[in-house]
Amino acid sequence: MTGQTIGVVGGAGWLGRSIAAALVGSGFVQPQSMILSSRSGKLREPVEALGDVRVTDDNRFLVAHSDVVILSVRPEDLASVHINVQDKLLISLVAGVPLADIQLFTGGTRVVRAMPNAALEIGKSYTPWLANEQVDAVSRSFVQQLFATCGYADEVADEAQLDYLTALSGTGPAYPALLAQTLYHDALAHGVSEHVARRAVNGVVLHASQLINQGRSFEELLETLKNYRGVSAAGIEGMLADGFERSVSGGVNRAFGVAQSKLFDVHKTRQG
Numbered sequence: 001m002t003g004q005t006i007g008v009v010g011g012a013g014w015l016g017r018s019i020a021a022a023l024v025g026s027g028f029v030q031p032q033s034m035i036l037s038s039r040s041g042k043l044r045e046p047v048e049a050l051g052d053v054r055v056t057d058d059n060r061f062l063v064a065h066s067d068v069v070i071l072s073v074r075p076e077d078l079a080s081v082h083i084n085v086q087d088k089l090l091i092s093l094v095a096g097v098p099l100a101d102i103q104l105f106t107g108g109t110r111v112v113r114a115m116p117n118a119a120l121e122i123g124k125s126y127t128p129w130l131a132n133e134q135v136d137a138v139s140r141s142f143v144q145q146l147f148a149t150c151g152y153a154d155e156v157a158d159e160a161q162l163d164y165l166t167a168l169s170g171t172g173p174a175y176p177a178l179l180a181q182t183l184y185h186d187a188l189a190h191g192v193s194e195h196v197a198r199r200a201v202n203g204v205v206l207h208a209s210q211l212i213n214q215g216r217s218f219e220e221l222l223e224t225l226k227n228y229r230g231v232s233a234a235g236i237e238g239m240l241a242d243g244f245e246r247s248v249s250g251g252v253n254r255a256f257g258v259a260q261s262k263l264f265d266v267h268k269t270r271q272g
């Protein structure tokens with residue numbers, strides 16, 4: 001358990017409340033050492049794991065009472081945040097806003113960018129992260145432990161990798177949900193009822209996919225299934241021949257482009 005007080009700006013949002021629930025629920029931080037901010041000063045709905053954790057509408061109050069500040073608002077809402085964290089550890093979850101801009105915008109010197117995904121809600125986020133030079137080894141270890149508590153995490157080499165991973169893993173359920181929807185539409189087009197189609201798709205995307213890494217990697221599973229030289233092989237080879245890899249890579253690269261495009265212009269909105 002950490003002795004630090006952790007504040008989450010945007011703590012009523014999807015990631016904000018999820019990270020708070022994971023940290024309090026796991027015992028990483030005591031409820032009395034967690035403080036959240038939201039525009040209304042309340043959570044929209046109670047989160048059981050959070051108990052009666054403090055919620056404020058005053059981001060400056062949050063900063064004053066926190067050792068570590070997690071910034072979890074959408075890029076377009078950064079201009080409304082108005083904080084100056086100085087030398088407190090600042091962890092930004094905001095997609096598409098580089099370390100230097102976060103540093104400038106929050107007045108922070110010790111700044112981390114982390115890119116969890118929505119699986120934080122179930123404590124299973126993969127979270128790559130990156131710190132600026134002012135963040136020492138003790139704080140880096142703290143950041144790694146914090147995100148390991150919410151799933152699993154890796155420090156990455158540079159900002160380009162973090163932006164790329166924003167597109168690849170920050171998107172969380174987006175691509176599996178797209179695969180599920182595509183299979184579902186195909187099943188409906190073949191006359192399968194909605195009920196059966198949904199259960200069949202969930203059986204594949206939610207359940208059969210769990211075999212990946214239960215002793216066999218995805219490469220091994222693909223090889224095993226292709227070796228039947230039957231139905232699975234035809235499906236896999238047909239998808240690849242129809243441009244599956246090009247389509248996936250094209251989509252991820254388009255997302256990467258957006259993640260690199262600076263979703264918030266710090267120079268238009270300076271604050272103190």
Ligand SMILES: NC(=O)C1=CN([C@@H]2O[C@H](COP(=O)(O)OP(=O)(O)OC[C@H]3O[C@@H](n4cnc5c(N)ncnc54)[C@H](O)[C@@H]3O)[C@@H](O)[C@H]2O)C=CC1
Nearest residue numbers: 010012013014015038039072073074077080081094095118
């Ligand atoms: N949802 C996701 O899967 C991921 C989101 N992110 C990033 O995390 C950040 C948060 O995303 P979500 O939680 O999904 O968004 P969200 O919209 O669910 O939560 C943001 C919260 O911030 C609040 N807020 C806005 N301005 C505020 C202010 N001035 N003071 C206090 N609270 C304020 C909003 O009312 C909202 O409750 C975004 O920057 C997003 O790019 C990163 C990776 C994955």
Ligand SMILES: O=C(O)[C@@H]1CCC=N1
Nearest residue numbers: 095117166170171172
């Ligand atoms: O789509 C977005 O912009 C955010 C960042 C990554 C996941 N959700």
